[in-house]
Amino acid sequence: MRPAVSALACALLVAGLAALPLFVGGYGQGVLVGLMNAVVLASAWALFSGPTKYVSLATVAFFGIGAYTVAVLTETMPFGAILAVAGAIGVAVALLVGLATLRLAGVYFVIFSFGLAELVRQIITWFETSVNRTLGRYIFIDLSATAIYWMLLALAVAVIGTRWLIERGRLGLAVHAIGDDEIVARHAGVDVTKVKLALFALSALAMTLAGAIQAPRWTYVEPSIVFNPNISFTALIMALLGGATRLWGPVFGAVPLFFFFEWLSVTMPGQFSIVLGLTFIVIVFLVPNGVLDLAEKGLRKTRGPNAGDARHV
Amino acid sequence: MFEIRGLSKRFGGLQAVKAVDFDLAEGEVVGLLGPNGSGKTTVMNLISGVFPANGGSIRLGGRRLDGLPAHRIAKEGVSRTFQLVRLAPSLSVRQNVLLSLSFGARPVSGREAERRADEALSRVGLEGVGDARVPDLNYIDQKRVELARAVATRPRLLLLDEWLAGLNPTELRAAIALVGSLRDDGATILLVEHIMEAVRALCPRSIVMRAGEKIADGPTAEVLNDRRVVEAYLGGAAHV
Ligand SMILES: Nc1ncnc2c1ncn2[C@@H]1O[C@H](COP(=O)(O)OP(=O)(O)OP(=O)(O)O)[C@@H](O)[C@H]1O
Numbered sequence: 001m002r003p004a005v006s007a008l009a010c011a012l013l014v015a016g017l018a019a020l021p022l023f024v025g026g027y028g029q030g031v032l033v034g035l036m037n038a039v040v041l042a043s044a045w046a047l048f049s050g051p052t053k054y055v056s057l058a059t060v061a062f063f064g065i066g067a068y069t070v071a072v073l074t075e076t077m078p079f080g081a082i083l084a085v086a087g088a089i090g091v092a093v094a095l096l097v098g099l100a101t102l103r104l105a106g107v108y109f110v111i112f113s114f115g116l117a118e119l120v121r122q123i124i125t126w127f128e129t130s131v132n133r134t135l136g137r138y139i140f141i142d143l144s145a146t147a148i149y150w151m152l153l154a155l156a157v158a159v160i161g162t163r164w165l166i167e168r169g170r171l172g173l174a175v176h177a178i179g180d181d182e183i184v185a186r187h188a189g190v191d192v193t194k195v196k197l198a199l200f201a202l203s204a205l206a207m208t209l210a211g212a213i214q215a216p217r218w219t220y221v222e223p224s225i226v227f228n229p230n231i232s233f234t235a236l237i238m239a240l241l242g243g244a245t246r247l248w249g250p251v252f253g254a255v256p257l258f259f260f261f262e263w264l265s266v267t268m269p270g271q272f273s274i275v276l277g278l279t280f281i282v283i284v285f286l287v288p289n290g291v292l293d294l295a296e297k298g299l300r301k302t303r304g305p306n307a308g309d310a311r312h313v
Numbered sequence: 314m315f316e317i318r319g320l321s322k323r324f325g326g327l328q329a330v331k332a333v334d335f336d337l338a339e340g341e342v343v344g345l346l347g348p349n350g351s352g353k354t355t356v357m358n359l360i361s362g363v364f365p366a367n368g369g370s371i372r373l374g375g376r377r378l379d380g381l382p383a384h385r386i387a388k389e390g391v392s393r394t395f396q397l398v399r400l401a402p403s404l405s406v407r408q409n410v411l412l413s414l415s416f417g418a419r420p421v422s423g424r425e426a427e428r429r430a431d432e433a434l435s436r437v438g439l440e441g442v443g444d445a446r447v448p449d450l451n452y453i454d455q456k457r458v459e460l461a462r463a464v465a466t467r468p469r470l471l472l473l474d475e476w477l478a479g480l481n482p483t484e485l486r487a488a489i490a491l492v493g494s495l496r497d498d499g500a501t502i503l504l505v506e507h508i509m510e511a512v513r514a515l516c517p518r519s520i521v522m523r524a525g526e527k528i529a530d531g532p533t534a535e536v537l538n539d540r541r542v543v544e545a546y547l548g549g550a551a552h553v
Pocket residue numbers: 324327329347348349350351352353354355356396
C-alpha cells in the first residue's frame with residue numbers, strides 16, 4: 001500500500017515537472033533548465049559524497065568534460081552518440097582519478113579533486129591554443145530549451161532512482177558503513193575501494209552528462225566558461241543545505257539556492273564569490289546535517305519526546 | 314589450522330611485534346596475554362589486515378592471509394572485535410550485523426540474512442533490539458553488537474580483543490558462558506584478556522607477550538606461574 005502510494009506520487013511529480021515548460025515562456029524555460037541542472041549536480045554530488053563523506057570539488061571537471069566533448073564532436077555524429085562518448089570519457093577519467101586518489105584520506109582528496117578541475121582545464125586550454133591554435137569553439141546543435149530540460153529531468157530521475165536502489169540493497173549498508181568507519185566496513189568484508197570507485201564513477205557520469213546535455217544552449221564554449229569552479233562549489237552547498245546523506249536532501253537544497261544564486265548573480269555579480277562562501281559557512285554552522293534533518297527533529301519534538309524514537313531498551 | 318611464523322611489525326623506531334610464532338589447532342581457545350603495550354592488539358591487527366606486517370607469514374587452513382587486504386581476510390573466515398568498540402553508528406543494530414552477513418564469508422541475503430542477524434543478536438543477549446540506533450545503546454550493549462557482527466558469519470577464527478573488559482561480576486559470568494558456548498560450537502578463538510578469571514575459565518592454553526616478543530606458550534596454569542611471566546607483569550605494573 002505505502003510503496004504504491006509513494007510510487008504514484010513520484011510518477012505524478014515527474015509528469016507535472018515534464019509538463020511545466022509547456023506553460024511558461026522562453027525565459028521560464030531557461031530558468032527550468034538551470035533549476036534542473038542544479039538538481040542533477042547536487043544529487044550527483046551527494047550520490048558519492050553523501051554516504052562516503054569524501055568531499056569532492058571535481059564536479060566541474062566532469063561537467064566541463066561533458067560540455068567540451070560536445071563542442072569537439074559537434075556535427076560529426078548524432079547527439080545521442082556524442083552523449084555516449086562524453087559519458088564514456090567522464091567514467092574513464094573518474095576511474096583513473098579514483099584509483100589514484102580514493103585511498104587518500106579525506107582532506108587530501110578535497111584538495112586533489114579541486115586540483116583535478118584546474119588540471120583538466122589547463123590541459124584543454126594548452127591543447128586548444130598550441131595544437132588547435134584557437135581557444136573557443138562553436139556548437140551547432142539545434143535543441144530547444146524544452147528538449148534539454150526533459151533530458152535533464154530524465155537524468156535527475158535516473159540519479160535519484162539509482163540512489164534509492166542503492167539505499168535499499170546491501171550496497172547501501174556498505175556505503176553507510178564506509179562513511180562511518182572504513183575499518184569496520186573492511187573487516188565486515190566490504191571491498192571499500194571498489195565501492196567508492198563505483199559510486200565516484202556513477203556520480204561523475206551524471207555530472208558529465210549534465211554538462212554535455214546543456215552544451216548546445218551555449219553555442220560558444222571556452223574552458224573558462226565550462227570549467228568555472230563556482231559550479232563545484234554551488235553543487236556542494238546545495239547538497240549540504242538539504243542534507244547530503246538523504247535521498248531528497250539535495251533537491252530540497254538545490255531549489256531555493258538556485259533561485260538565491262540567480263538573484264545574487266543579477267543583483268551583485270561582483271560579490272558573488274564572497275556571498276557563496278558566506279552561505280557555505282552559515283550552512284555548516286546552522287544546519288550541519290541539512291534542513292531535512294532539522295525538520296525531522298522539529299517534528300519529533302512537537303509529537304512528544306518518544307515519538308519516532310526507535311529505542312527498545 | 315592457523316599458523317603464524319616470524320611475524321614482525323615496526324612503528325617508526327618501535328618494534329611492536331618481534332618474530333612471533335604460534336599455531337592454533339581447530340576449535341582451540343587460546344589466551345593472548347601480556348602487560349600493556351606488549352603488542353597483543355598489534356598481533357590481532359596484523360592477522361585481520363588493519364595494516365601489513367614487516368615480515369613473517371600468517372596461514373589459515375593452508376591459505377596465506379598476510380598481504381591480503383582486510384576484506385579478503387574477512388571473507389576467508391576471520392572475524393574480530395576491537396579493543397575500543399567500532400560500529401557503524403548510522404546503521405541500526407540489525408544492519409550492523411547484516412553488514413558482515415552480506416559481505417563476509419559465505420554471504421547470505423534477504424530473509425535468511427535477517428533471520429541469521431536476529432539469531433546472532435539474541436545469542437549475545439540483544440533480543441528485540443535490532444531496530445535500535447547504535448548511539449542509543451550503552452557501551453556494554455555496543456560491545457555485544459560487535460560480537461554479534463563477528464559471530465553471525467560463523468567464522469573459522471574469532472579474535473576477541475578485551476571483549477570482557479568493563480563488565481560487572483554478573484555480566485562477566487554471563488559473558489564467560491557466552492564465549493564458552495561459541496567454543497562449544499567449534500569456533501577457534503584467540504582471546505586477548507587482562508581478566509585472569511576469564512582466561513582461566515576459557516583458555517586451557519595461553520601465550521604471553523612482553524615488549525613485542527612471545528615469552529611463554531603452554532597450559533594456562535603453568536604459564537601464569539612462569540618466572541618470566543610474573544616478572545613481565547610486575548615490570549609492566551611498575552610503569553603504571
Ligand atoms: N598504529 C600504531 N602506530 C604507532 N604505534 C603503535 C600503533 N599501534 C600500536 N602501537 C604501539 O605498539 C606497542 C604495542 O601496542 P599494542 O596496542 O599492540 O599493545 P597491547 O598489548 O594491545 O596493549 P594493551 O594491553 O594496552 O591493549 C605500543 O607501544 C603502542 O604504542
